[in-house]
Amino acid sequence: MIPGLEPVPLRELQALGSVRDWEFEGQLDELPSLTPVRGNLQAEHRGNILEVSGSAQTIVCLCCDRCLKQFNRKLSTQVNELIWLGDPEAAEAMAEQGLDASSVDGLVESLDPRGSFEPERWVFEQLSLQIPAVNFCGDDCSGMPQAANQEPPASLSAAADPRWQALLNLRADVGEESEVSRD
Numbered sequence: 001m002i003p004g005l006e007p008v009p010l011r012e013l014q015a016l017g018s019v020r021d022w023e024f025e026g027q028l029d030e031l032p033s034l035t036p037v038r039g040n041l042q043a044e045h046r047g048n049i050l051e052v053s054g055s056a057q058t059i060v061c062l063c064c065d066r067c068l069k070q071f072n073r074k075l076s077t078q079v080n081e082l083i084w085l086g087d088p089e090a091a092e093a094m095a096e097q098g099l100d101a102s103s104v105d106g107l108v109e110s111l112d113p114r115g116s117f118e119p120e121r122w123v124f125e126q127l128s129l130q131i132p133a134v135n136f137c138g139d140d141c142s143g144m145p146q147a148a149n150q151e152p153p154a155s156l157s158a159a160a161d162p163r164w165q166a167l168l169n170l171r172a173d174v175g176e177e178s179e180v181s182r183d
Contacts, residue, residue, distance in 0.1 A: 002026035
């Protein structure tokens with residue numbers, strides 16, 4: 001938990017009547033990182049909309065999908081987002097505010113106006129969106145490790161992997177027991 005990023009009731013943000021600022025530094029429980037997550041965050045309640053903007057950065061350790069080696073990657077985000085406060089299906093109310101929920105830049109997120117804004121969760125989500133779908137350590141990646149005297153896959157058997165021998169023994173024992181019970 002990052003100190004100072006506790007959930008804030010939306011009614012409290014509305015009563016504030018101005019922008020709420022957070023400066024933060026700490027570890028996110030759901031995102032293991034090598035360095036503390038550092039950044040700033042601003043939230044302003046604007047009637048049916050919560051405008052949230054901020055930036056955050058950290059360094060995480062990822063595993064390359066090709067060579068399986070670990071590598072460090074800097075995650076950095078700078079986001080400005082509008083969050084609808086109300087029923088996500090209220091397209092008519094959004095249109096009155098001059099917003100189009102179906103557009104590419106439309107409102108994707110919504111919060112219950114009687115609920116809370118969770119700044120730590122918001123920071124986690126924004127940094128998580130920066131993690132690539134395919135982890136690749138770089139242009140000098142050696143690729144998948146290859147064994148020097150690799151046998152063709154057709155030769156795989158219990159001899160190639162001794163862990164299968166226990167299963168084969170169990171299967172043989174069960175087969176013998178069923179023959180004894182028939183006699």
